[in-house]
Amino acid sequence: MKNSELCDSLISIESRLGKLAHELTDVKRELIAVVEENNLLANENEKLRDKIEAYEQAMSNEPEKRKKVEAKLSKQLSTSKMNMKKLYNDKFHICHVNYGSVREQECFFCLDLLHG
Numbered sequence: 001m002k003n004s005e006l007c008d009s010l011i012s013i014e015s016r017l018g019k020l021a022h023e024l025t026d027v028k029r030e031l032i033a034v035v036e037e038n039n040l041l042a043n044e045n046e047k048l049r050d051k052i053e054a055y056e057q058a059m060s061n062e063p064e065k066r067k068k069v070e071a072k073l074s075k076q077l078s079t080s081k082m083n084m085k086k087l088y089n090d091k092f093h094i095c096h097v098n099y100g101s102v103r104e105q106e107c108f109f110c111l112d113l114l115h116g
Ligand SMILES: [Zn+2]
Pocket: 093, 094, 095, 097, 098, 099, 107, 108, 109, 110
């Protein structure tokens, strides 16, 4: 190999290494962002678990309060079911398969959600 060819090869390798170094930096940056988000979500998850635990403890100590909360949840649930029924009757899918798209015929998944 001639000297000029060696130089060209080295320059080419150096250029490719430079590109790889850039890519590596980008990937590292993305990884750091993902790890930070993961930590944030883990913290949020822990706080929510604590709240659920505290809530469950409070509910088990106060049957009257529990009844009220359950009635409220049940009412909210029936309201959301009515909204879903209205959407379905307006010819929209409410199922996870086609949610929000226009419904041209009866859909088993939607019906299962409404009556299942
Ligand atoms: Zn559907």
